[in-house]
Amino acid sequence: MNGSFRLSDIKPGQKARIISLESPLSERLSELGFIDGAVVECALRSPLGDPTAFLAGGALIALRREDICDISVEVVQ
Amino acid sequence: MRYIRGGGAVKPAFEKRNENDLIIALAGNPNVGKCTVFNGLTGLRQHTGNWPGKTVSSAQGYFRGEKRGYILVDIPGTYSLTPHSAEEEVARDFLCSDIPDAVVCVCDATNLRRNLPLVLQIKKITGRIVLCINLLDEAKKKGIDINLRALSRELGVPVVGCVARSGKGLRLISGAIESVMQKKENKAPPQETDPSSLFAEADRIISRCVSGSSSAYTVKEKTLDRILTGKLFGFPIMLLGLMLIFWLTIEGANIPSDFLASAFASFEAPIYKFLASLRLPQAVCEAAVFGIWRVLSKVIAVMLPPMAVFFPLFTLLEDLGYLPRIAFNLDRAFKCCGACGKQGLTMCMGFGCNAVGATGCRIIDSPRERLIAMLTNSFVPCNGQFPAIISLSAIFFVGAGVGFLSSVASAAALTLAVLFGILSTFAASKLLSMTLLRGIPSSFTLELPPYRAPQVGRVIIRSILDRTLFVLGRAVSVAAPAGLIIWLLSNITVGELSLLSHFSEFLDPFARLMGLDGTILAAFILGFPANEIVLPLVIMAYTSNGALGALSGASDLFSILSANGWTSATAICFIIFSLMHWPCSTTLMTIKKETQSIKWTAAAFLLPTVFGILTCAAVNFILRLIMH
Numbered sequence: 001m002n003g004s005f006r007l008s009d010i011k012p013g014q015k016a017r018i019i020s021l022e023s024p025l026s027e028r029l030s031e032l033g034f035i036d037g038a039v040v041e042c043a044l045r046s047p048l049g050d051p052t053a054f055l056a057g058g059a060l061i062a063l064r065r066e067d068i069c070d071i072s073v074e075v076v077q
Numbered sequence: 078m079r080y081i082r083g084g085g086a087v088k089p090a091f092e093k094r095n096e097n098d099l100i101i102a103l104a105g106n107p108n109v110g111k112c113t114v115f116n117g118l119t120g121l122r123q124h125t126g127n128w129p130g131k132t133v134s135s136a137q138g139y140f141r142g143e144k145r146g147y148i149l150v151d152i153p154g155t156y157s158l159t160p161h162s163a164e165e166e167v168a169r170d171f172l173c174s175d176i177p178d179a180v181v182c183v184c185d186a187t188n189l190r191r192n193l194p195l196v197l198q199i200k201k202i203t204g205r206i207v208l209c210i211n212l213l214d215e216a217k218k219k220g221i222d223i224n225l226r227a228l229s230r231e232l233g234v235p236v237v238g239c240v241a242r243s244g245k246g247l248r249l250i251s252g253a254i255e256s257v258m259q260k261k262e263n264k265a266p267p268q269e270t271d272p273s274s275l276f277a278e279a280d281r282i283i284s285r286c287v288s289g290s291s292s293a294y295t296v297k298e299k300t301l302d303r304i305l306t307g308k309l310f311g312f313p314i315m316l317l318g319l320m321l322i323f324w325l326t327i328e329g330a331n332i333p334s335d336f337l338a339s340a341f342a343s344f345e346a347p348i349y350k351f352l353a354s355l356r357l358p359q360a361v362c363e364a365a366v367f368g369i370w371r372v373l374s375k376v377i378a379v380m381l382p383p384m385a386v387f388f389p390l391f392t393l394l395e396d397l398g399y400l401p402r403i404a405f406n407l408d409r410a411f412k413c414c415g416a417c418g419k420q421g422l423t424m425c426m427g428f429g430c431n432a433v434g435a436t437g438c439r440i441i442d443s444p445r446e447r448l449i450a451m452l453t454n455s456f457v458p459c460n461g462q463f464p465a466i467i468s469l470s471a472i473f474f475v476g477a478g479v480g481f482l483s484s485v486a487s488a489a490a491l492t493l494a495v496l497f498g499i500l501s502t503f504a505a506s507k508l509l510s511m512t513l514l515r516g517i518p519s520s521f522t523l524e525l526p527p528y529r530a531p532q533v534g535r536v537i538i539r540s541i542l543d544r545t546l547f548v549l550g551r552a553v554s555v556a557a558p559a560g561l562i563i564w565l566l567s568n569i570t571v572g573e574l575s576l577l578s579h580f581s582e583f584l585d586p587f588a589r590l591m592g593l594d595g596t597i598l599a600a601f602i603l604g605f606p607a608n609e610i611v612l613p614l615v616i617m618a619y620t621s622n623g624a625l626g627a628l629s630g631a632s633d634l635f636s637i638l639s640a641n642g643w644t645s646a647t648a649i650c651f652i653i654f655s656l657m658h659w660p661c662s663t664t665l666m667t668i669k670k671e672t673q674s675i676k677w678t679a680a681a682f683l684l685p686t687v688f689g690i691l692t693c694a695a696v697n698f699i700l701r702l703i704m705h
Contacts (some may be wrong), residue, residue, distance in 0.1 A: 025520045030272035031157040032522065033191055038276075043294070044302055044525075047311035048409035051418075053302075053525055055294055057276070058188040060302075060525040062405050064412070067520055 007063075007071040008052075010042040016073035023070045025063075033057025039076055091148050091176070094139065098146045101254060102172055104199060105183035106192050107154030108526040110211045113241035114183050115151045116539070118250065135167075142251025150177065156191075158198045158267060162442040172199060173267055179205040179254050186216035186223055186238075187527060189287060193279035194272065200234065201268055204260045207253040208236040213246075215529060220289045227286040242532045298528055302402065311406050319495070322390050324488035326460070327467065330382035334464075337381065341374030360568075367624035368564025369557050372610060375625055376461075376556040379609040381548045383460040387429045389540040396531030400425075401523055412518050414503050415510020417441060419523075420450040424502060427454045428495065430461075430547075431664040435671060443519035445510075451668055452681045453505045455660040456688075457498040458491075462655050465612040466494050472635045473648040498656045501692075505684060513680065551607070551663055559606035563614065564624060566603070577603075577618060591690060592650030592697030594642065601654065606662045611655070646700040650693045657689030 010016050017039050023029060033056035034040060043060060044053040051062040091100055105111040119138025136151040152171050153164035160166035172180060180199055184192035189210075199206055210223060229236040235253035239246025304310050345366050352362040394400055400422050408418025419441045427434030434454040441447040458466060470490035475483070510516065566577040574582075577599065584602075585595030596618045604611035613625045616634070619641045620626065638647075659682045660668065669678040 025522070027159060028156075028161050028520070028522055031159070031194070032524075033276070035273045035276060037273075043299060044306050044405075046306060046405050046409060047308045048406065050409045050412075051405065051521065051523070053306075053405065057191045058294070059191050060294060060527075062401075062408070062521075062523040062525060064408070064521050067522075 005073050005075055007040075007054075007068040007073050008065050010052075010073065010075070012042050012045050012052075015039055015041045015076040017076050019072045019074055021071055023067055025067045029063075029071075032061050033059065034061075034071070040073075091137070091150070093148060094146055098148055099178040099254065099258070100148045100150065100176055102177035102180045103149055103151045103183065104168065104172060104180055104195070105154060105209075106156055106185065106195060108524055109154070109183050109185040109192065110241050111151065111154060111183045113532070114181075114209060114211060114239070114247065115149060116535070117241045117244050117247045119149055140251070142255065144251075144255060147251065147254065149181075155195065157195055157270070157272070158202075159270070163444075164439075164442070169267070173202055173264075175264060179203075179207065179257055181207045181209055181250060181254070183209045183211050186210045186212045187219055187221060189223065189283055190276070190279050193282060194270075194275035196232070197275055197278060198267075198270055200232070201265060201270075203262065203264055204234075205257040205262060206234050207250065207257055208232065208234055209246075209250060210236060210238045211241050212529075213238050214240045214242075215527070219295065221287065222289040224286045224288075228282070231282045231285055242535075294527065301528065302525070305399070305402050306406055315403060315406060316492070320488050320492045322387065323463075323491050323495075324484065325390060326383045326387045327463065327487055327491070328484055329386035333382035333385075334378050337378035338374065341370070341378060344374075345370060363568075363624075364561060364564045369560040371625045372560030372563060372607075373552050373556045375613055376552045376607050376609050377548060379464055380461050380551075380607075381545060383463060384429060384544040384548060385541050387460055388433075388544050389537045391425065391429060392536050392540045393531045393533065396529065396536055398526045398528045401525050404523055405525060408521065408523070410503065411506070412521075414449075414506040415446075415514070415516070415518060416449045416506045417443065417446045417518065417521055420446065420453075420502075420506070423450045423454060424457055424499065427457045427459060429459065431455045431457075431459045431660055432667040433547075435660075435664055435667045438671065445514050445516045446519060448672065448677060449506050449509050449514055451671060452509060452677070452684050453502045455664060455681070455685050456502045456505055456657060457495060458656055459608065459661075461607065461609040461661075462611075463491060464609070465655060466652055467491055468612070468634060469648045469652060470494070472638075473645045494652055494656060497653075501657060501688065505688060509684070555606045555662055556610075559603070559610070563603055563610075567617070567624070581618065590697070591654065591693035592646055592700070593654065593693070594647075596641070597647075597651060601658060604661075605659065608655075608661050646697065646704065649700070650697055653696060654689045654693050657685045657692060659683075659686045 005016065007016065007018070018034060018036055021029060021034065021036065038056060041055040042052060043055050046052070051064045052068075053060050053062045103111060103115055115136060115138060118140045120140075135153070138149045138151075140147055140149060150171070152168040155165040155168045158169045158172070160169050171177065180203060182196050182199060184196065196206070196208060208228070210225065210228075213223070216223065223238070225236045225238045235256050237246055237249045237253050239249075241247060305314060348370060349362055349366045352365055403425070404418035404421050407421035411418050411420050422440065423434050423437045426437040431454050435451050438447045438450045438454070441450055467487045467490065471483070471487060475486045475490055566580070567575050569576050571579060581595035581599040583595065584598045588595050588598040591598070597615055600611050600614035600618065603614055610625065616637060617625050619637050659665070665678060665682060668681045669675070672678060
């Protein structure tokens with residue numbers, strides 16, 4: 001385990017496995033492929049710094065920082 | 078575990094042409110080409126309507142199979158049957174109700190894993206479901222191979238593969254519908270679902286039916302996205318793209334506009350003669366030709382060509398998949414103003430037509446943010462306002478010339494004005510979210526779909542048809558009556574002056590505070606039905622014409638305006654007020670229809686107006702100080 005990382009800490013190019021979904025958006029996010037144990041890849045960051053786009057379940061989903069800072073993940077090489 | 082409640086009261090009207098027609102719900106995730114399937118099946122036999130009581134639009138169309146006809150109802154795209162917005166609630170309620178006889182669910186072949194959970198959920202409600210796997214060509218390009226027969230076996234439902242863009246496979250859908258109609262219908266109430274188990278089941282099915290690369294997001298696409306949303310090129314590309322679209326719109330519309338104007342003008346004498354031959358009084362003939370016909374032709378000649386260029390371009394960008402990237406780039410700025418990135422898109426639609434922008438606000442889920450977008454939509458100029466902004470900036474600032482450089486300068490001047498409009502959109506949105514529309518920014522999830530080659534031919538034809546019908550309809554319903562009123566006001570005299578002149582004199586003191594004059598303000602007010610006629614009205618009043626005439630050239634325009642006291646300050650204030658004044662009547666009516674509220678329609682009227690008056694007064698004051 002690499003300590004407690006949040007999904008909002010993940011930078012473009014990094015991959016992470018979702019440990020627990022405690023975001024207020026968890027219902028919506030799980031429908032989009034952000035489920036426990038899923039590996040997501042951070043693909044893009046907006047030029048203004050937010051939102052960030054993640055590859056989850058084969059689709060590219062953009063999420064705002066405040067909606068993902070409660071999701072704990074572990075970094076995957 | 079979540080619980081889905083279903084069976085809400087959803088009863089829009091469905092008109093069956095024949096007794097045994099079936100009602101088919103067209104479902105699917107967003108961005109799977111559902112719309113293309115819909116258009117491919119129904120062609121021109123479709124219309125868009127609202128779900129009663131909700132501002133959620135649905136398209137309804139009709140297509141025939143071998144045995145009978147089908148009413149196809151396009152329901153909003155949704156990721157699952159658990160509703161997170163009004164749109165998704167409508168989709169869920171409709172599917173769970175007993176209205177549809179069967180469901181056709183469209184899936185994206187390049188991303189079955191994400192699409193299957195919805196299919197599995199729908200399957201639990203009804204056995205009469207047909208799967209339509211679209212975008213097979215895109216999947217093939219990515220090396221994804223789907224065994225449709227195996228998929229059908231695994232799911233126990235008919236599966237039709239298609240490439241909706243080219244129409245391939247669509248004719249098999251009616252046969253598949255007939256085969257599921259054989260099944261006994263057993264509408265089960267919606268059940269609890271758990272995404273993890275749905276995805277697990279989807280994975281299981283896919284492992285048996287899909288082979289090949291499972292990466293829907295290629296390296297090429299990633300590189301393209303890195304550039305388009307990158308710190309270095311993201312915004313410059315958007316800016317240049319905007320300028321390019323404006324340039325294409327201006328250039329593409331020039332010749333057709335002139336052509337239409339002269340074509341309409343050539344009809345004036347014959348129409349007059351015809352009316353006169355009916356022994357109608359002279360005043361009636363004049364009102365008909367110089368009032369109604371002139372304004373009608375002006376509105377069509379000015380509005381139709383640019384819209385016929387702008388909206389196809391916009392739709393192409395949409396088909397391409399670039400628009401969500403724009404929302405992605407702009408989201409933070411909008412979030413700081415209490416709104417959301419999708420407002421960037423509705424704003425872009427507003428460049429073409431503010432009324433279309435207002436309708437487009439439906440893509441925004443949160444009602445509060447949707448209102449903000451609607452109320453601020455008229456802060457950006459629409460196609461109808463481009464000519465005035467361009468000609469004024471040309472003769473007062475840029476220098477009127479011909480050739481490539483001058484058309485680029487026109488596009489640049491327009492872009493500058495638009496940037497000012499965009500800044501005021503941010504300011505107004507911020508103001509709204511601090512006062513009338515207070516609230517926290519809603520949660521935001523935006524899917525960035527894969528880039529797809531747009532279907533150029535169909536897009537252009539459909540877009541031009543839609544726009545032409547819209548402009549013509551508006552010309553008849555709005556411009557014609559306006560033309561009559563304007564003619565009456567300019568030709569009925571009380572004392573020495575026409576009613577219009579009296580009106581202008583009345584407004585003059587107030588207008589002067591804003592850096593304008595009474596005639597200009599009167600023209601704006603009379604231009605309420607259609608922004609295209611504001612500058613022509615000003616010219617008409619200055620030349621005491623009694624009717625709108627043709628603009629005979631830039632130097633003429635300059636001499637007329639300066640002879641009436643115009644300075645560059647006046648031009649600036651004109652452009653500012655042009656950007657910030659009440660929405661046109663069509664837009665206002667659209668807002669009323671969308672919000673179903675007089676209060677918000679009034680707010681939509683007042684917000685840009687107050688902004689405009691204050692800004693003009695301030696700018697006028699500052700310019701006066703500088704110039705003295």
